[in-house]
Amino acid sequence: MKISVVHGICVRNDAISNAIADNVGWLAGAGHEVVLFAYACEHAGVPHRLVRDVTDILPDAHFQASDIVIFHFGIFYPLFDLIMLVPERARRLVVFHNITPKRFVGAAHHATIDKSFAQMGNTMFADYVACDSASNLAVLRASGVTTPAGVLPLAVHGQAQPCAAKPGHADGIVRLVFIGRLVQSKGVADLLDAVARCLQADSGARIALDLVANLGFSDPALVAAVRAAADAWPRRYGGRVSVRLHGDAPDQLKQRLLAEGDVFVLPTYHEGFCVPIVEALSAGCRVVCYDNSNTPAIAGGFARLVPTGDIAALAQAVGAELALAGSAPWRDDGFAAFAARAWRYAHTFAPARTRHRLIALVADVAAGVAAH
Structure with missing residues (x-):
């Protein structure tokens, strides 16, 4: 035809x-x-x-x-x-x-x-x-x-096999990943607010936040806010945090960040499908997202769902994931079981x-x- x-x-x-x-x-x-x-x-x-x-x-x-x-x-x-x-x-x-x-x-x-x-x-x-x-x-x-x-x-083009381990299991740095346009509807400002609250509440938290975004379709004000956090936070929190913005990143870098990431955080206000959630699950990432539109369905029961727009609850959810990622039971047994189940679900797509x-x-x- x-x-x-x-x-x-x-x-x-x-x-x-x-x-x-x-x-x-x-x-x-x-x-x-x-x-x-x-x-x-x-x-x-x-x-x-x-x-x-x-x-x-x-x-x-x-x-x-x-x-x-x-x-x-x-x-x-x-x-x-x-x-x-x-x-x-x-x-x-x-x-x-x-x-x-x-x-x-x-x-x-x-x-x-x-x-x-x-x-x-x-x-x-x-x-x-x-x-x-x-x-x-x-x-x-x-x-x-x-x-x-x-x-x-x-x-969804995910990982070829379940993730075996995360770098954070060895170095104690919890890697948070965000993928999406830096626009109001993706909740970027909420994400920055929530992570800042976690850093303030837990003086022992060590966080690496990586954001992958198509800058051509992003809000310049939110791009500036992310860059400002990348500059100010390492000084404010004594080097316990790093923020990196990967504009227009190739697929190989995105997949590497997910493979290394512990938690995928997407406080989005609206999704028709949401490929990144499935990609994150395929890579063995825990998922935190708002509970609206298609996110509950696409997450398949694997996400920590947060009431949409509740930044305090979002910070609490991210904090709970930070604690889980740093726990011995998670590193020893919990992660492998989760990664295998999440990978099987992701591969239905x-x-x-x-x-x-x-x-x-x-x-x-x-x-x-x-x-x-």
């Missing part, structure tokens, strides 16, 4: 972009002729054509000959309006990644969020909508979209499973037999 994939961008350190790269690679590997149409593409292995607007796509020979057009949607982008102009013979599949509600973003982004929810109505023109999670499907239905739809979880389901779904949509 000829398949066109449409989205605004396909860049590094972006969950939707990574899903697009997976989808294109899997479909091409299955023998289909696939082309991504986007404003920007940083994934060299993805066959793509850069466009300025829909008028660059409409006359394209591949697009016009496509058997199916796949649109990824998570925020407003003008190319999504192309769904109403797909060639008559082609089927339309939308992959819905959810939209962050505007109460969790700055006022400067409210207009974009409003346009995003309005543009969600375009899914009415799809033959089928694949949602990353049951939470996303519920959002779709709550918005009045009745298009046939179901859940297709994202693939293995790429091979999602690949099989995606290829089957695309074939069904193209044939007009996708299930409700």
Whole structure:
């Protein structure tokens, strides 16, 4: 089949972009002729054509000959309006990644969020909508979209085998990891506040905090706050803490930080799926996160859930994890048992499973037999 994939961008350190790269690679590997149409593409292995607007796509020979057009949607982008102009013979599949509600973003982004929810109505023109999670499907239905739809979880590229040990077991430094954009909705300010409270409450705590972020999609004020903490905290707390910001880190560094990390902390206010939680569990990290949207479901019972926005409770949860990570029973027996269970759970999201389901779904949509 000829398949066109449409989205605004396909860049590094972006969950939707990574899903697009997976989808294109899997479909091409299955023998289909696939082309991504986007404003920007940083994934060299993805066959793509850069466009300025829909008028660059409409006359394209591949697009016009496509058997199916796949649109990824998570925020407003003008190319999504192309769904109403797909060639008559082609089927339309939308992959819905959810939209962050505007109460969790700055006022400067409210207009974009409003346009995003309005543009969600375009899914009415799809033959089928694949949602990353049951939470996303519920959002779709709550918005009045009745298009046939179901859940297709994202693939998570985790560790090849359970983690055997953590560096902190030997040197006593508890490594905390955060992965995500430095924006209000990810709770970065809450994280800094909570860790500072732990340092103040426990004079014996030794902490290394590593933050991996796509700086191009981050709030400059929060980037500055993280850098200020990295500069001030080692002086204020006598060298018991280090803070490192890894902007636009390659996947290899992210995976190394998770493999070395003891606790993954993500006080996020909204998630449609949350790949990093599964990645962290695959790497044997304990997880602390707020209890909203898809986080309880994606954590699978392995996370320490905290009431959303309760920074005192967040600090208490992180403090409990610091104590656990430094305990002899955890180092001797507890960690190995936890890491094995968490790894098995994380591998229910293995790429091979999602690949099989995606290829089957695309074939069904193209044939007009996708299930409700």
